[in-house]
Amino acid sequence: MQRLVIFLCLALSLLTSCSQLNKAKDLVSNPTAKEKYQRDFKISDELFQLWEEQVQLALNDSVEIELPYVLAGHFFPKNFQIYSYDVNLSAGEKLELEVESDSLNPLVFIDLYERQNDSLRTYKKIKTADYAERTLSAEIDQTGTYKLIVQPALEANTPFVLKLKKTPVYNFPVA
Numbered sequence: 001m002q003r004l005v006i007f008l009c010l011a012l013s014l015l016t017s018c019s020q021l022n023k024a025k026d027l028v029s030n031p032t033a034k035e036k037y038q039r040d041f042k043i044s045d046e047l048f049q050l051w052e053e054q055v056q057l058a059l060n061d062s063v064e065i066e067l068p069y070v071l072a073g074h075f076f077p078k079n080f081q082i083y084s085y086d087v088n089l090s091a092g093e094k095l096e097l098e099v100e101s102d103s104l105n106p107l108v109f110i111d112l113y114e115r116q117n118d119s120l121r122t123y124k125k126i127k128t129a130d131y132a133e134r135t136l137s138a139e140i141d142q143t144g145t146y147k148l149i150v151q152p153a154l155e156a157n158t159p160f161v162l163k164l165k166k167t168p169v170y171n172f173p174v175a
Contacts, residue, residue, distance in 0.1 A: 032128065033109055033128060033129065033130065033131040033132075034048075034052070034109055036131050037107060037109070037131070037153065041153075041154075041155075043154065047154070050080065051080060051151075051154055054080050054082045054151065055082065055111070055149060055151065057082070058082045058083075058084035058147075058149050058151075059084070059113065059123050059147065059149075061084045062086055063084065063085055063086065064085070064086040064087070064088075065085045065086070065087060065164070067087060067095075067164055067165055067166045068163075068164060068165040068166075069085070069162075069163075069164040069165075070161065070162065070163050070164075071083070071161070071162040072159070072160070072161050072162075073159070073160055073162070074158070074159045074160065075101075075106065075152040075156035075157060075158055075159075075160055076156075076157060077154065077155045077156065077157045078154055078155070080154075081151075081152055082149060082150070082151045083148075083149070083150040083151075083162065084147060084148065084149045084150075085147065085148045085164070086115075086145055086146070086147050087145070087146050087147075087148060087164070087166075088144070088145055088146075089140045089143070089144065089145075089146050089166060090140065090143045091140055091141055091142055091143050092140070092168060092169050092170060093139075093140045093166045093167070093168060093169065094137065094138070094139050094140070094166065094167050094168070094169050095112070095136075095137065095138045095140060095146070095148075095164070095165075095166050096135070096136075096137045096163075096164070096165050096166070096167065097110060097135065097136045097137075097148060097150070097162070097163070097164050098134065098135045098162075098163045099134040099135075099150060099160055099161070099162055099163075100134070100160065100161045100163070101134075101158045101159060101160040101161075102158060102159055103156075103157075103158035106134075106152065106153065106156045106158050106160070107132060107152070107153035107156065108129075108134050108150060108151070108152050108153070108156070108160075109128075109129065109150070109151045109152075109153075110128070110129035110133075110134075110135075110136040110148070110149070110150050110151075111125055111127070111128050111129075111148070111149045111151075112125070112126055112127040112128075112136060112138055112146060112147070112148055112149075113125050113126065113146065113147040113148075113149070114126050114142070114144060114145075114146055114147075115144055115145040115146065115147065117144075123147055126138070136148075139169050140169075148164065150162060
């Protein structure tokens, strides 16, 4: 009986130390939210690569929307869904995005890109929502076209509501 108790204590301390080890490793390597997701959910490299390729496809998509914008939908597991929107924003505006769902912890990955002024129509990532966050807020410094990409986790299976709006950063006009 005493051996069983000792074994259980050792197993428990090993599990907590692995969690602490990952946190310490994250401080040094600073992985992206998607890299943490791949590691924590043990997603194969092949499946993760297919899932990540959807972002590249979304960057070439050009659905332009006006704000405020609300979309109701459903995330389905292993469906490789991705939502991308082009939005014209002005300097001095604040963009706010929120994904609501009835599930407690659906992982949703949110990225904001700024369109570059080149002939290739390339985008530069300027902000990413933190791991396990379902909101993104960004103050816009430069007038231009921005692309929002919302990508659910591979196993997400929940209805959702996507809400986008812009507000002025300042309550009074600025020259």
